[in-house]
Amino acid sequence: MNTTRSGRPALTRPDGTPLRVLVVDDDPDLAEVLSGALRYEGWQVRSAGDGASALTEARELMPDAVVLDVMLPDTDGFAVLRSLHTVKPDVCVLFLTARDAVEDRIAGITAGGDDYVTKPFSLEEVVARVRGLLRRAGMARQLDEGPRLTVGDLVMDEDSHEVTRAGELIELSPTEFELLRFLMRNPRRVLSKAQILDRVWSYDFGGRAHVVELYISYLRKKVDAGREPMIHTVRGAGYVLKPVTP
Amino acid sequence: MNTTRSGRPALTRPDGTPLRVLVVDDDPDLAEVLSGALRYEGWQVRSAGDGASALTEARELMPDAVVLDVMLPDTDGFAVLRSLHTVKPDVCVLFLTARDAVEDRIAGITAGGDDYVTKPFSLEEVVARVRGLLRRAGMARQLDEGPRLTVGDLVMDEDSHEVTRAGELIELSPTEFELLRFLMRNPRRVLSKAQILDRVWSYDFGGRAHVVELYISYLRKKVDAGREPMIHTVRGAGYVLKPVTP
DNA sequence: CGAACTTCTCAGGACCCTCTGAACCGGGGG
DNA sequence: CCCCCGGTTCAGAGGGTCCTGAGAAGTTCG
Numbered sequence A, B: 001m002n003t004t005r006s007g008r009p010a011l012t013r014p015d016g017t018p019l020r021v022l023v024v025d026d027d028p029d030l031a032e033v034l035s036g037a038l039r040y041e042g043w044q045v046r047s048a049g050d051g052a053s054a055l056t057e058a059r060e061l062m063p064d065a066v067v068l069d070v071m072l073p074d075t076d077g078f079a080v081l082r083s084l085h086t087v088k089p090d091v092c093v094l095f096l097t098a099r100d101a102v103e104d105r106i107a108g109i110t111a112g113g114d115d116y117v118t119k120p121f122s123l124e125e126v127v128a129r130v131r132g133l134l135r136r137a138g139m140a141r142q143l144d145e146g147p148r149l150t151v152g153d154l155v156m157d158e159d160s161h162e163v164t165r166a167g168e169l170i171e172l173s174p175t176e177f178e179l180l181r182f183l184m185r186n187p188r189r190v191l192s193k194a195q196i197l198d199r200v201w202s203y204d205f206g207g208r209a210h211v212v213e214l215y216i217s218y219l220r221k222k223v224d225a226g227r228e229p230m231i232h233t234v235r236g237a238g239y240v241l242k243p244v245t246p
Numbered sequence C: 001c002g003a004a005c006t007t008c009t010c011a012g013g014a015c016c017c018t019c020t021g022a023a024c025c026g027g028g029g030g
Numbered sequence D: 001c002c003c004c005c006g007g008t009t010c011a012g013a014g015g016g017t018c019c020t021g022a023g024a025a026g027t028t029c030g
Helices: A027-041 A051-061 A077-087 A124-138 A174-185 A193-200 A210-224 B028-040 B050-063 B077-087 B101-110 B123-136 B176-185 B193-200 B208-225
Strands: A020-024 A044-048 A065-069 A092-096 A115-119 A148-151 A154-157 A162-165 A168-170 A231-234 A238-241 B018-025 B044-048 B066-069 B092-098 B115-119 B146-149 B152-159 B162-165 B168-169 B231-234 B239-241
Touching: A020 A027, A020 A051, A027 A044, A027 A124, A051 A065, A051 A077, A065 A077, A065 A124, A077 B028, A092 A124, A115 A124, A115 A154, A124 A148, A148 A174, A148 A238, A154 A174, A154 A210, A162 B092, A162 B123, A174 A193, A174 A210, A174 A238, A193 A210, A193 A238, A193 B239, A210 A231, B018 B028, B018 B050, B028 B044, B028 B123, B044 B050, B044 B092, B050 B066, B050 B077, B050 B176, B066 B077, B066 B123, B077 B092, B092 B123, B115 B123, B123 B176, B123 B193, B152 B193, B176 B193, B176 B208
Parallel strands: A020 A044, A020 A065, A065 A092, A092 A115, B018 B044, B018 B066, B066 B092, B092 B115
Antiparallel strands: A148 A154, A154 A162, A162 A168, A231 A238, B146 B152, B152 B162, B162 B168, B231 B239
16 A cells, blocks of 8 residues: 555555645745645655746656646746646646735635635645645545544544544644644654644744744643543643544 | 536536536637636636638537637638538637627627627636526536525625625625635635636736735625624735635 | 615624733652 | 754744724615
């Protein structure tokens, strides 16, 4: 069976081969980071720096999904989208757009089921969105069923953003939600504060690791409140999320 | 079973194969957006930019429905319609027309069971109209029953435009109706303001996402008034419609 | 032509989220 | 015993998101 570098079972194409993703961004550092994060999911990744090479790469790779910066040196996102669809009509696209350019020309982009995130984003968010796109497109053979993430009696529905523990509803802020999602996707594994910071916080975040401790404390209050704790501290190493009865 | 990219069961042809739709518009951006929205419904879509290529595409695709711009560079929509009918006599047509265009000529055409929408339109509207055309033509085997949409005790009849909650009639303005329809077609799923804007508002709308908040507030006053709320805000993410008892 | 309605902009304000700084806590080592 | 260290928690500033009311412009309809 196909497994990710992270040890989790990979989300694969219906025929069992790894999902193929193309990353298009003119900032090579960002493209590299994104590629790394997606490759970590066990997917086959290639990247391009402009619209023209994006097309040639797409023709070769025949990607299931494309992560596409809207601002490219040669063409605009809409034109690339059109050409991509002529190459592979059922391709999913996740657009990356600058916060201040928001809404200026997103019109219609999400209409086809495609999605977008605004810069600066967190890697966890991008990965989650791509997964969501592929899942909804029926492109991914889901090894776990549906949009549900389960660890012990803790359940997260990624579509409705609902989180319950032992059936009780838990209200979370956006950052709390993303942090918990990251923990739940890596259960029984110690995650260092640096790792968490890299994945859950946006790449331009300047703050210290102290926020992670803070948000872990918030989560404990909501998730572990009065119950058998699932979030554990490993001194000098990081944090683990574990079901109460392994 | 054939499912849409949105996860809903697809509206299929009587023999179970996906419905086939041809989009004809000379604005490539608009054609792209329309194709995307229709493809998202699980239908097989092709597009053309003028009357001549529309015919060749039609001969190949044998579409069940055609979305047809009345103003084309080479011929006018009515000529195309006539040729289409020689290719496939029982094809349904949804005309796209400018607001100030001659509506009386259109009126004659729609007598034949065809329909039209005026530019600028919302994607939700176009998709709903095409669905309606096919349903009425008996072209579509309806997997869910009829023109009725139900979420909890909230019921919408798409044909009569009647909406009731717990049997009580709710009066809605056109925009409120379309917004609610979009929510009801995607229950238990967080919809971002951008997503809603792309789908429910016309493609040329220049305003900000703030209107969505406003209309959600209107809907709440009518749908949730004094009752257990069904419309929920997910801060930083969007809105969800959920039945009170899942 | 006027009335009712619909849509959208604007502005005020409430509330929530995030992050900083500092106090606190408990264990281990000097 | 005291101090250091990693971790936890509290309090609060500031910034942002979201809600709502008022009203202007446009549209529909009698």
